[in-house]
Amino acid sequence: MIDLQLLALLLTPLFGGGLLAVFGSRRWAAELNSLMSGFTFLASVLLTMRVIDSGPQVAFSEQFFIDQFNVFLVALTAFVAFTTSLFSRPYMRIEQHHGKLSTPMLHLYYSMYQLFTFTMLVALTTNNMGIIWVAMEAATLTTVLLVSLYRTPASLEAAWKYFILCGVGIALALFGTILLYFAAERVLGEGGNALLWTHLNQVKADLEPTVLKLAFVFLLVGYGTKIGLVPLHSWLPDAHAEGPTPVSAVLSGLLLNVALCAVMRSKVLVDGSLGTHFAGNLMMGFGLLSVVVAALFLSRQKDIKRMFAYSSIEHMGLITFAFGMGGPVATFAGMLHMTMHSLTKSAIFFAVGHAVQKTGTQQMEHIRGLLQVSPTVGWGLILSTFAILGMPPFGVFASEFLIITTAMHEYPWSTPILLTALGIAFAAIFGKIQPIVFGETTAKPLPHPPALIPVFVHLLLVLILGLYMPPYLANWYRQAAALLG
Amino acid sequence: MPMSYTLQFINLLAALLLLIVFAMLSQRRILSLINLFAWQGFVLALSTFVVAYTTAQHHLYYSAALTLLLKVLVLPWLLHRLIRKLNVKWDVETLINIPTTMLVGIALVIFAFNLADPITQLAQGITRGLIGIALASVLLSLLMMLTRRKAISQVVAFLSLENGLFFAATSATQGMPLVVELGIALDVLVATFIFGIFFFQIRETFDSLDLTHMEKLKDD
Numbered sequence: 013m014i015d016l017q018l019l020a021l022l023l024t025p026l027f028g029g030g031l032l033a034v035f036g037s038r039r040w041a042a043e044l045n046s047l048m049s050g051f052t053f054l055a056s057v058l059l060t061m062r063v064i065d066s067g068p069q070v071a072f073s074e075q076f077f078i079d080q081f082n083v084f085l086v087a088l089t090a091f092v093a094f095t096t097s098l099f100s101r102p103y104m105r106i107e108q109h110h111g112k113l114s115t116p117m118l119h120l121y122y123s124m125y126q127l128f129t130f131t132m133l134v135a136l137t138t139n140n141m142g143i144i145w146v147a148m149e150a151a152t153l154t155t156v157l158l159v160s161l162y163r164t165p166a167s168l169e170a171a172w173k174y175f176i177l178c179g180v181g182i183a184l185a186l187f188g189t190i191l192l193y194f195a196a197e198r199v200l201g202e203g204g205n206a207l208l209w210t211h212l213n214q215v216k217a218d219l220e221p222t223v224l225k226l227a228f229v230f231l232l233v234g235y236g237t238k239i240g241l242v243p244l245h246s247w248l249p250d251a252h253a254e255g256p257t258p259v260s261a262v263l264s265g266l267l268l269n270v271a272l273c274a275v276m277r278s279k280v281l282v283d284g285s286l287g288t289h290f291a292g293n294l295m296m297g298f299g300l301l302s303v304v305v306a307a308l309f310l311s312r313q314k315d316i317k318r319m320f321a322y323s324s325i326e327h328m329g330l331i332t333f334a335f336g337m338g339g340p341v342a343t344f345a346g347m348l349h350m351t352m353h354s355l356t357k358s359a360i361f362f363a364v365g366h367a368v369q370k371t372g373t374q375q376m377e378h379i380r381g382l383l384q385v386s387p388t389v390g391w392g393l394i395l396s397t398f399a400i401l402g403m404p405p406f407g408v409f410a411s412e413f414l415i416i417t418t419a420m421h422e423y424p425w426s427t428p429i430l431l432t433a434l435g436i437a438f439a440a441i442f443g444k445i446q447p448i449v450f451g452e453t454t455a456k457p458l459p460h461p462p463a464l465i466p467v468f469v470h471l472l473l474v475l476i477l478g479l480y481m482p483p484y485l486a487n488w489y490r491q492a493a494a495l496l497g
Numbered sequence: 498m499p500m501s502y503t504l505q506f507i508n509l510l511a512a513l514l515l516l517i518v519f520a521m522l523s524q525r526r527i528l529s530l531i532n533l534f535a536w537q538g539f540v541l542a543l544s545t546f547v548v549a550y551t552t553a554q555h556h557l558y559y560s561a562a563l564t565l566l567l568k569v570l571v572l573p574w575l576l577h578r579l580i581r582k583l584n585v586k587w588d589v590e591t592l593i594n595i596p597t598t599m600l601v602g603i604a605l606v607i608f609a610f611n612l613a614d615p616i617t618q619l620a621q622g623i624t625r626g627l628i629g630i631a632l633a634s635v636l637l638s639l640l641m642m643l644t645r646r647k648a649i650s651q652v653v654a655f656l657s658l659e660n661g662l663f664f665a666a667t668s669a670t671q672g673m674p675l676v677v678e679l680g681i682a683l684d685v686l687v688a689t690f691i692f693g694i695f696f697f698q699i700r701e702t703f704d705s706l707d708l709t710h711m712e713k714l715k716d717d
Contacts, residue, residue, distance in 0.1 A: 142677030149684040153691055160695070165702050169711040172648070172695065179655055179688070180642065186662050186681070187635060194616065194669045207674055222615045250714045 014062050014078060015071050020055035021086070022133055024048060029126035036119030042101040045122045049090075049097040052129060056090035059083060064488055068495070070139060070210060077139035077210050080492035081347075085273055086136050088351055092265045092358050093129045095466040099362045100125075100258035102463050106369055107256070117161055121256070128154040128262065132270045141207045144274050145182070145189050148238060151267060152178045159255040170250035177247040178237055185234020185274075191227035192278070195220045195285075209277055216284030228282040228291050231275065232298070238271035240325045241332060242302040252321035253374065257365030260317055264324040265358035269350055272328065276335060276496055283338075283497060295336030300429060302329025307433040311440035315374045316364055319444065320357065323400060326437055327353045330430075334415045335496070337422055343493035345414035352407040352474055356399045359470035363392040366462045367448070371455070376444050381453025392467040394449045399474050401438050406471075407478035503551045510544040511630045514664065515606070518637045521657060522602055523595050527588045527649055531576045534653050537660055538568030545667050548624060557672050563682055564663065572656060572689055579693050580649060585706060590647050598644055602637050609633035616669060624668040631665035648699055648706045652692045659685055 028048030035041060060083050063069070068079035078086075104121065107113045113121075131154055135147035152175065160171035189207075196206040199215045206212075212219070233244065240248040252260045275295070282291040306326035313319035331353070334346030366389045371379045383390035399406035412434070420427045477485075517537045524530045542564040549557030580586045592598070613629040620628060638658035645651045659681075666673050673681075696706060703710040 140674075140677065142673055143680060146677065146680030146684055149681075150687075153684065153687050156691060157694065160698060163698060163702065165711075166714060168695075168699055168702055169714050172699070172708070172711060173714070175688075175691070175695070176642070176651060176655070180639065180658070183635070183655075183658050183662060187632075187665060190662065190666045190669060190673065191616070193666075193673060194620070197670055198619070202671065207677065220619060223619065226612070226616070254714075 013071070014059060014069055017055060017059040017062055018071050018076055018078070018137065021052060021059055021090070022130065022137070024052045024055055025126045025130040025133065028052075029123050029130060032119075032122040032126055036122045037115050041118065041122050042104065045125060046094070046097040046101055048126055049094040049129065052133075053090040053094040056087050060087045064484075074205075074208055074210060075139055075143075076137045077208075078137060079495055080488055081276070081495050082136050082273060084347065084488065084492055085269055085350075086133060088354055089129070089132055089136065089266050089270070092354055093132075093262060095469065096258050096261050096265075096358060096362075097125065099261070099365070099466045100256075103258060103362075103365055103369070104256070110369075112162060113256075117163075121158060121161060124154045124158055125258075125262075128158075132266060135270050136273055139208050139210055141189055141192060141209060141212070141277070144277070145186055148185070148235065148271065148274060149179075149182050151270065152182065152238075155255075155259065155263060155267070158259045159251045161256050161259070162254070164254070166250075167254040170247075170254035174247045174251040177244070181234050181237025181244060183234070184230050184237075188227045188230030188232075188234055188278070191223055191230065192281070195223040195227065209281075212281050213284070216281045217287075219281065219285040221286045224282050224285040225290060228278055229294070231278045232291075232294055235271045235274045235278075236298060239268050239275070239328050239332065240302070241298045241329065242305040242325065245302070245306075245325050248325060249318045249321040252324070253315050253318040257317070257361055257368070260321070261358040261361035261365075264321065264361065265354040268324065268328050269354060272331065272335070272350070275332075279335070280496060289338070292336045292338045295332050296423070296426070297336075299329045299331070299333030299336055300426060302326065303333065303433045304429060307437040307440070310437050311443075313444075314376055316368065316376050316379065316444075316448070317361070317374055319376070319441065320360055320364065320400075323437065323441060324353075324357055326433070327357070327400075330412070330415060333426075333430075334418070337418060338497060339418070339422070340490065340493050341414065342418045342422070343496050344489050345411050345418060347489050347492060348477075349408070349411035349415060352411050352477065353400075355470040355474050356396055356406070356408060359396040359467045359474075360393070360400060362464065362467045362470075363389055363396055366464065367393060370462075376448060379448045380451040381455065382449045384453050385455050386462055388464050389462055390449045392464050392471075394445065395471055396467065397441060397445045399471060401441060402434065405475060405478045407474040407476075410478050410481075503547060507544055507547055507624065508626065510540050510547070511627045511664075511668075514540050514544070514634060515630050515637075518634045518641075518657065518661070519599070519602060521653070522598060522637060522641050522644075523592070525590050525592055527580060527590065527647065528586055530650055530653050531573055531580070534576075534657060534660075535569050535573040537657060538564060538573070541660055541664055542569060544664070545672075548667055548671065552671060554671050556675050557667065559675060560663075560667070560672050560678055563678065567682055567686065568656075568660065571686070575689055575693065576649070576653070579696060583696055583700060583706065585649065588647065588649075588706075590645065590650060592644065598640070602640060605636040605640060606633040609636050620669060624671070627668035628665065631661055631668050634661035634664065637661075646708050648692075648696055648708055651708065652689070656685070656689070
């Protein structure tokens with residue numbers, strides 16, 4: 013039974029949110045935030061160990077369902093949420109010293125941070141396709157006030173856009189869920205069970221194909237807004253650029269994955285019902301479009317956080333494309349890329365956060381010579397940039413290599429498009445980051461060294477996974493890929 | 498009540514719902530827009546109640562009661578309070594080209610009926626004809642969100658979109674499972690509160706609730 017571990021996993025952030033809603037203004041609120049995130053991570057490790065040992069299982073009268081696929085995302089989410097909370101402790105304090113944030117704002121931030129983790133974990137672990145929707149919407153609601161935390165005109169605009177666009181997107185996903193329930197009701201009968209994924213999975217071959225086809229279009233467009241797939245992406249760069257950096261890190265590294273998980277759950281059902289590659293083709297189309305458009309937009313960016321937001325769109329497109337191709341290798345590669353992207357992108361945002369804090373601007377042309385100002389930040393930024401651009405020996409290289417070789421094998425026409433887009437992205441990002449790190453500066457070196465341990469921990473993990481994949485991890489990913497088909 | 502009368506009554510309510518969405522689409526005064534939204538909720542609750550009565554689905558009584566409470570009483574009350582506090586009660590929006598919007602709206606209705614056709618073919622029960630209307634009100638609310646420039650009207654459009662979805666759920670499937678419906682209701686309520694907070698933040702920063710001030714973030 014996994015009831016206990018699951019309960020610990022879900023209740024810790026919920027309790028933490030409540031606790032920080034009360035004590036969020038205290039001096040030790042940041043430590044409490046990290047502590048609660050640490051406990052959540054611990055619970056996720058225990059849960060993961062149980063599930064890897066004994067396979068997929070349901071809990072709490074089938075309301076929750078854990079298999080190798082979602083437990084991998086649970087572990088990743090809890091880990092990045094934990095390291096981000098460690099990063100945000102000194103970061104948000106400095107923001108407060110700079111007068112950008114007040115104590116009530118930090119109060120809100122800590123409380124919402126825990127609740128956001130809670131909603132993501134619910135969305136990942138629930139077995140009910142309706143509750144996934146409720147949790148995804150709740151995840152938007154908890155982060156929307158964080159995006160506007162600085163209360164600047166630009167941040168308010170970004171938050172409003174985020175709220176409205178994701179609200180509309182998620183409303184379309186609700187319509188998709190209604191259609192899914194409509195098809196399920198005819199097979200499973202009325203009542204709560206008809207939306208349980210495990211039940212649906214058993215009868216997926218009997219679900220009405222025409223309805224499921226329509227349902228999947230709505231679900232993909234709805235949750236795709238959240239993933240940031242082009243052309244539904246326009247909220248993403250704004251929200252990432254204007255929100256506080258820890259929020260950008262968790263939005264980019266975690267929330268996008270959770271939305272993709274919801275799409276994958278639907279895809280399994282639709283594939284079973286249709287018996288064709290309809291869902292996969294749709295995902296490949298959206299994925300490829302996102303990769304290409306994001307790569308083209310990268311070179312036009314002036315704001316450093318905005319540029320890396322576009323890089324997130326590009327990578328989520330690549331993952332969606334890999335999942336769309338389907339098959340054990342591509343799905344394995346997609347999951348590996350999800351892991352690498354989450355770790356690397358959050359590391360980048362940590363480094364960027366410190367760089368922006370030192371120079372006081374997000375405009376790339378005004379950030380110069382980071383290596384002279386602070387070698388740790390400079391090396392952190394350049395190494396994580398190398399990692400995200402897919403340079404060997406980092407893990408992103410391995411996953412991108414796998415995706416592209418599979419594409420070459422299965423869909424040769426897509427390879428030149430992918431390679432060109434990745435090349436453009438490389439030129440754009442490297443061309444902008446190089447002078448930022450190595451350029452000349454008149455700024456004086458900083459008196460105190462920044463705390464960037466999370467950056468290097470993430471990079472080390474990405475490096476290790478790029479060089480050597482432990483057999484049990486590979487086995488775990490392979491099992492998860494087999495579940496997704 | 499004989500079956501055919503019930504059916505006619507439900508169809509009448511559905512037609513009314515569509516009419517209300519069109520009225521909202523062309524309504525320029527914010528106060529009237531909120532009142533129309535309350536009426537929409539009322540018609541929705543009534544039709545849910547009638548469906549519950551004729552199909553003897555007990556959980557639909559709960560949804561009808563929830564709709565009545567949330568969408569006819571709580572949300573309109575909250576919105577009324579907000580516009581009074583923000584002093585925008587008599588605001589009038591300059592809508593350009595109402596006839597064109599209406600024509601686009603009619604095209605959307607036709608499109609919705611075509612899209613819903615395969616589902617209608619498969620559906621059973623008295624509400625099968627309504628799926629097209631439900632989808633049409635969803636699309637019309639989306640159109641309303643696009644054409645509005647004031648923050649409050651956009652939010653009302655968002656809530657009306659949610660009403661359309663709720664109507665789709667009752668007409669296509671006799672309502673979603675109760676847990677899901679409660680979850681959705683909670684999300685909508687929290688969203689309205691957050692929208693309220695936003696109104697104050699936006700007004701404080703821009704001195705207006707006009708969203709035309711908020712078009713600075715662009716890729717150039």
